[in-house]
Amino acid sequence: MKTKLCNLLRPALLGALLATGSAHAQLQQLDRVVAIVDNDVIMQSQLDQRMSTIEQDLAKRGGPQPPRDVLQKQVLDRLILDNLQLQIGERSGIRVTDEELNDAIGTIAQRNNMTVDQFRAALAHDGLSYEQTRSQVRDQIIISRVRQRRVADRIQVSEQEVKNFLASDLGKAQLSEEYHLANITIPLPQNANSQQIQEAAQQATDTYQQLKQGADFGQMALARSAADNALDRGDMGWRQAAQLPPPFDRLLATLQPGDITQPVRAPGGFIIVKLVETRGNSAEVRDEVHVRHILIKPSEIRSSTETKVLIDRIYQRLMDGEDFAALAKAFSEDPGSALNGGDMGWIDPASVVPQFRDVMAQTATEEVSKPFQSQYGWHILQVLGRRATDMTQQAREQQAMNILRSRKYDEELQNWLRQIRDEAYVEIKQ
Template sequence: MNVKTKLSDCLRPLMLGALFLGTAANAAVQSIDKVVAIVDNDVVMQSQLDQRVHEVQQTIAKRGGGLPPPGVLDQQVLERLIVENLQLQIGERSGIRITDEELNQAVGTIAQRNNMTVEQFRSALARDGLNYDDAREQIKREMVISRVRQRRVAERIQVSEQEVKNFLASDLGKMQLSEELHLANILIPTPESANSEAIQSAARQAMEVYQQLKQGADFGQMAVAKSGSDNALEGGDMGWRKAAQLPPPFDRELSSMAVGDITQPARTPGGFIILKLLAKRGGEAQMRDEVHVRHILVKPSPIRDEAKTKALVQSLYERILAGEDFATLAKSYSEDPGSALNGGDLNWIDPNALVPEFREVMAKTPQGQLSKPFQTQYGWHVLEVLGRRATDSTEQAREQQAMTVLRNRKYDEELQTWLRQIRDEAYVEIKLPGADQAAQ
């Protein structure tokens, strides 16, 4: 296999777009190293430029494309290196660090996408003349750039509530977020200039097919035997269709049908059609578990150590068991500013919004009962579960989907704007012979 090509395919989705450098590339590019660009507090060296140009030339050659003039290619590649360098400097100033564990995981993902173990991946790199340590370092740099972009670009993207509402109400929004239906059809065709007798005959035939299907006939076999559709030999399989793309009345009828149901024959310009709903995906109701819970939180402090804090919570627990009012004690003792004045009541809450320790204790506590004192990162708690319910969060899920679509739409445009901005604001002095000299 050509590992260089495979690697670029795998790295691109991870924003690890640069090709790897190896001994073969280094041997092909021999030059005296020198600075070709000063970029704020760093530099780009001639060796870096030569190596990247060599890689780009190889990539273009594999695609069968024509190469631009050498001087033009050098300037284009140098500009990319400058922008990459600026992003790496931002990452350094922002304290972005890639741990060995994260890097190992990224390497493992790339190996897996090449259907290899890490050791096999390493051996394949060596066979292609690529250095494993250089590859890891390039992956690390690209991971830093990816995180810089996520932070800096994401904070620039704003999606208003009105934009979400407008998208959900638009035809495009309805289409993108609507459920998908896997359909099969049987078509009893009518000639283009059919008279009333021919139409009635087709209608009777369609109804006969429908009755046989209702009595248990196999839809696929009936499609092969009776359908005039071009997918008849495939059992009438139409594949997956967006519900919003179906013409009325099928859009409304199919959305309310159960999987396995069939429609009554319906007249269309091409004849009478019967549809079967084979499967659904997306668009289903999103149910979310919620818990009504209240708690008392007591935190250690300079005047109350861990042992005394635990003892205080234990005494509150025993007082509640003895009959004292939970809400009254919460108002007097709880140090959770968000719930103390409400008697410790957190109201109905999604368990996933809570820290793991709190969530686990809450899950094990029966409704109407008190938990034993337990510790989280915030301090010591005692809680009472007041109720449990499942709520329909479909609309919230749709709004979140719409928000994601709109943010993704804006990302590429905002990324290019941000890259131009950091380039314009940076001090860059190009020392490449023959290139336009620039100092900013």
């Protein structure tokens, strides 16, 4: 939780000490400012709390940890960026409701195969505060929404870009496989001079040599990387090669899991990428059902009871052999299908309401269902056919769109983070 400057002006009276027969109130500083960030501050307690969380997480993962001063610098840099984004969120009126926060906490617990109560107990066991965890989750939701507004919404990918990508050799080659990646970024300041470039290049080369000699990639990322994912040990998650800027998109084809690239100069600095693992890309097949239906809805002039009587009569006429399409044209109150004899075409079962989907699944091909009720009224349906549709092309187009957006997003995000950091007033207290 952020602490406003006015809160710093409230001294804490710790107690009175007796000396030479008189009491003297002693004031003691319980907390201190470690950084001023535009209109807000970061307190030592915030830094300590985040350090404790990260150090516990690193201890669980095992392996050596970077020097504490190095880790503390990484954590403080992340807190500064987070604080700037939270201030933007506050100015933009972005809020997270308690219901949204509870849902997010529930999702985190579920991913760890826990109930919320078990999650709270696990936090307490690790010496972590549940309320502080909720606050951090709230902050991350706000930051995500800020990035969506300031970065993601500015990214546009045209249909022509998707077509060009799918037609390219790179697109054809890379859509068949995904890569789990990690990275280390040795930063360069904007408008870096030759000496700064040379120093960064030397640090990148030294980092690469240590990695080749067996240094742990995650530890090196923690100690040296300036990327936004440094505290995640450089983990980038699963990516398509085309989501990466050249030449990494081509270099991945030459790597085996565990391999790293040599340092590559990029706009933000020198980057080293590690291939953690790969996985294939399977075809997308979707089950579809060809169905038609008759819908009868209650209205101001027809009660629910009368509606049920009418749908039962229509069902009986169907059982007596009357034509489904003719009855649908005469009675159905679904404007989207009535004129077509109730025909809804081939549909994805996931696109209809649960009651309709369940009855459709239980109805054999060419069979007519008994009347059933949904939120829209009373239905009778007939299944005309079932098929498994190869959605690979549509999936590939969507995948290409996601790749191109993600590629642009990663570049734009890093540029935006550097921009807000450069434009902000930041004073780090020693």
